[in-house]
């Protein structure tokens with residue numbers, strides 16, 4: 001036994017890697033309120049002031065403070081960096097100076113060069129030469145084998161945002177393993193795994209042996225990185241400060257090795273609380289010191305930066321990193337998992353002010369203690385920085401030690417992982433069904449070739465039949481495209497360090513996604529319940545529609561159309577599962593758009609529901625703005641009908657309300673917001689982003705961005721600084737339905 | 743039995759405690775000068791919809807988890823909901839069986855028999871006081887306030903929870919003597935739990951125009967927030983009840 005484990009409740013976790021067992025045996029559920037919390041220390045305040053100055057400079061330079069185009073980033077590429085050594089209790093930066101962005105070439109040479117040029121720097125030609133001649137990158141690998149059909153599908157935007165030119169991310173390493181066990185123990189375990197592999201050298205065992213060897217190397221690199229900062233992380237952490245520092249080093253190593261779109265943190269607050277409680281008990285630290293360490297960790301998480309291309313930012317606006325931290329939830333034994341540290345990490349929104357990162361995600365369970373729910377609701381009203389996800393829905397599927405990657409993707413920590421696959425455009429697919437696979441914008445034959453729909457009026461059964469044929473086509477293409485991407489990602493840009501903090505035998509999900517669900521369903525509803533006349537252009541392609549009569553619209557708790565939504569989701573996952581996924585992954589589906597709903601809409605023609613060509617699609621699983629006529633709850637209920645079992649990668653719903661509509665006093669507002677959340681989750685809803693804000697404030701911020709540097713709002717699945725969105729995206733957010741009473 | 747319903751809002755937090763489904767009933771006999779919903783006046787309207795009791799109950803029951811989690815329920819508003827008291831009574835009875843809390847928001851310009859008849863099924867009444875002064879009430883609403891005040895007293899005697907609502911319409915309802923009299927009237931009613939002061943705003947005026955009605959308050963400025971704070975304080979100290987500004 002390690003001496004660092006003294007005073008911990010022993011268990012299986014001491015004999016093998018089992019962080020969950022450690023937590024379950026050692027954590028102290030906290031039922032009290034937030035009155036114990038401390039404000040920021042003087043040291044934290046000075047440090048954060050310095051960071052804010054840096055952030056201000058970053059904003060004034062078009063969102064990027066500095067780019068290092070010379071040294072491709074790896075775990076040990078850059079010497080240690082500091083903000084201010086005297087003020088930092090938790091150390092470590094991606095490069096040698098704060099907010100300086102490095103290039104990550106393994107993901108894609110062309111992309112890295114493009115990203116550099118977008119910010120006026122040029123990587124050395126020797127570097128470009130080297131990669132061109134000697135080292136294929138992920139992006140290059142993918143495009144080497146893409147079929148013409150895949151390229152076309154990507155170009156017209158039926159499938160977009162694929163991680164074929166950026167790091168896939170959405171992998172949550174179990175960073176907690178480093179503080180709990182130390183690097184040496186992790187290496188030993190990996191060595192055992194490798195040695196116990198079958199002696200027969202099959203493809204599988206050869207590949208796995210190679211992977212595990214690379215993982216061990218990555219762990220060694222991590223140890224060196226920490227050593228450069230003056231820490232020996234080969235052994236377990238002995239106290240709170242070390243635990244936080246070890247954990248942060250583990251995360252830092254991961255974001256140096258990878259620039260994945262979403263590099264989520266996992267579920268660390270309650271784990272760390274165990275160390276804090278032990279030190280509080282021993283009198284080594286007090287509450288102020290505990291809060292100070294958490295504040296300082298969060299400062300670091302707010303400074304995570306990757307170099308992105310402008311195209312990337314169109315999909316994922318506002319420079320997000322999805323440093324998602326999952327907070328709360330309940331255990332399978334019924335005890336809630338809220339600790340004092342769940343409060344502390346949320347309290348950083350008050351100590352340091354609201355911010356998009358880390359992406360605070362409350363795992364909602366009916367077992368959560370009431371004071372904690374009140375605290376979260378109050379913070380939501382104050383900061384609009386929190387998202388909520390239904391733990392009671394996810395726990396039966398993922399147990400009680402899962403985390404959320406990105407926005408809504410659940411996975412068991414260290415045991416499951418996902419192969420991320422962006423999303424396809426269902427609204428466009430419906431138009432393919434009508435036009436026999438011809439793209440309504442470019443007039444290319446993209447989908448399965450069929451005659452253009454012949455009748456004057458659209459017939460529901462015929463359109464459905466055609467849609468199924470196109471959906472089957474899309475599913476096959478989509479799965480195959482994903483197989484290529486992930487094969488190449490594994491080969492040319494593997495996440496060695498992150499996988500080193502997983503079991504060697506990982507269960508994979510392949511995560512597909514859809515955009516345009518509400519528009520597709522409303523279109524089908526119009527065809528079914530009203531009369532939709534087709535309007536053709538000179539080539540006979542159907543480019544417009546005339547709707548005669550009324551039809552039920554998604555978002556009004558009307559089963560006639562809500563059933564169509566469910567049917568679309570059910571059908572699509574069924575077709576996807578027909579086609580085998582790389583690594584035997586389990587197919588999952590999300591209804592999530594990030595901010596790409598604006599871009600997808602731009603590339604989608606007029607749809608039979610009356611939405612005009614180029615207009616934005618709704619974000620995530622939201623009804624299209626302006627179509628909810630029965631008030632907020634009707635919209636919530638419509639969304640809650642989408643069964644999680646068909647969309648296991650998450651169903652994102654963004655809910656925006658003006659403060660007064662939640663009640664007259666703060667107490668009323670808190671009560672009603674928690675009632676809304678509890679009601680939504682009782683109804684089976686999966687996820688809710690909550691914004692409590694006046695659209696007038698947003699309009700004001702559009703005109704005077706300099707006065708609103710910290711204004712944070714939730715968009716589909718994550719939070720952003722509002723002023724970092726493009727004008728188009730800002731307008732879309734404002735146009736989105738804000739619930740208010742006239 | 744059918745009810746004529748102007749519209750339904752599934753998410754209100756301003757019409758009683760918690761999250762409530764608010765049902766706006768068609769029809770009103772008063773003609774308040776500041777009315778936001780003149781489209782609810784006519785007893786028959788092409789925009790209103792008939793709901794069967796069962797049909798409306800389905801709508802109400804859909805949101806039960808939200809009521810339970812927030813302490814909310816159902817509120818009938820309007821128009822004047824009590825014009826359709828038979829329908830409301832049926833719904834309230836069923837809500838009682840389902841343990842859903844019941845409320846209505848009314849001018850109480852209605853026969854006392856109706857109020858008494860509903861009392862066994864009513865958890866809360868949002869009672870409007872338009873004007874405490876009978877003549878001014880006549881001018882403001884087209885009717886005197888005798889029934890209104892009498893019905894509030896009846897509710898009070900029968901131990902029904904009451905929230906008072908009072909619209910601040912500058913130069914029509916904010917004279918000191920009227921406010922004082924209203925507050926003192928409230929002070930003597932132990933069942934009144936709180937008072938909501940609703941500042942007049944002109945957002946409903948476009949509806950008057952649409953209906954070809956002459957809106958007479960174009961000259962009236964909405965009260966400033968400072969002024970409202972002042973009135974709220976005054977009201978609260980006189981009535982000895984919590985006063986909320988909407």
Ligand code: SF4
Nearest residue numbers: 770772773774777821
């Ligand atoms: S009682 Fe209400 S609905 Fe009737 S006129 Fe007055 S304000 Fe309008």
